Amino acid sequence: MKKKIVTRITIISFIIGLMIAVQYNTVQNPTTRDTRDIWEIRQELSKQKALHSDLLSKIDRVNQSIGQYENDSESRQAALLKNTVEDLKRQAGLLPVSGPGLVLEIEPAKELIQFGYEIEPISPDLLIRLVNEIYRYDGRYIEIAGQRLTHTSAIRFISGETTINSVPIEEADIEMKIIAETYEDAEKLYGYLYASSFRDDFYLDNLSLTINEPQQKITITEFEGQLPTDYLAENNEGE
Known part of the structure; x- marks a missing residue:
């Protein structure tokens, strides 16, 4: 009986010791390490601060709109509401938009x-990477091969073709339009894209990416499809 108890205590002690050793090793040698240097961390911090500043600016604009609604006359409120609705439609892609880009x-x-060399269709992954970086560096509206991108747009590879909004890109030459908030933002985006490795990435896929200099006015068409309204509900209050 005593022998069984000693055996059990030995086994339990071994298991506890093994767990402590594994835990200690994990703490001392983490599986993933942040190998970024100080400069890279400062760059990431700068990007996050810029994003934070942009969000604060948007909040300030919304607060100003609310203040105008509260202080203006009824006729002015109607005009302001109309402008707000049109601006939201432009953001959603339901109206054409013009601006620097x-x-x-x-x-x-x-x-x-x-x-x-055989030229393959443009890769959806490469196109998605480019689009994400454009949005990250203050590109506001994007049109690719005549297709307006919205918050519901999808870039996919279907039946051997790259599609945008379920429409296949059939032309070998593709034009991509980008509109920024200001001309200064367009210049910054141009500088980033020109200095990035995207041209090399496209060249590896046997494609040439030309980044033209910013313009004061570019026009992007409206979204031609039907935006999904699955999560919208009609509010009849006030009728």
């Missing part, structure tokens, strides 16, 4: 075509 051109690399 830049145009990108994607086409097969001519020198590679001459040497007989």
Whole structure:
């Protein structure tokens, strides 16, 4: 009996010791380490601060609109409400929009075509990466090959073709329009894209990416499809 108790205590002690050793090793040697240097961390912090500042600016604009609603006369409130609705429609993609921005051109690399390289359709992954970086660096509205991007847009690879809003990109040459909030934002976006590795990434896929200089006015068309309203409900209060 005594022997069984000693055996059980030994086994339990071994298990506890093993767990402590594993825990200690995990603390001392974490599986993932942040290998970024101080400069990279400062850059990331700067991006987050810029995002925070942008959010505060948007909150301030909304508060100003609320203040105008509360202080203006009934006729002015109606006009302000109409302008707000039109602005929301532009943001949702239901209206055309014009403003400062830049145009990108994607086409097969001519020198590679001459040497007989096969040109594949543009990769959805590469296009999504580019779109995400454009939004990250203050690109506000985007149109690709005539297709307006909205919050519900999808870029997918279907039946051997890259599609945007379920519409296949059939042309080898693609024009991409981008509108920013201000001309200064458009210049910053141009500088970032020009200095980035995206042109090399496109060249690896046998494509050429041309980044044109910013323009004072670019026009993007409205979204041609039907926006989903699955999560919207009609509010009849006040009728």
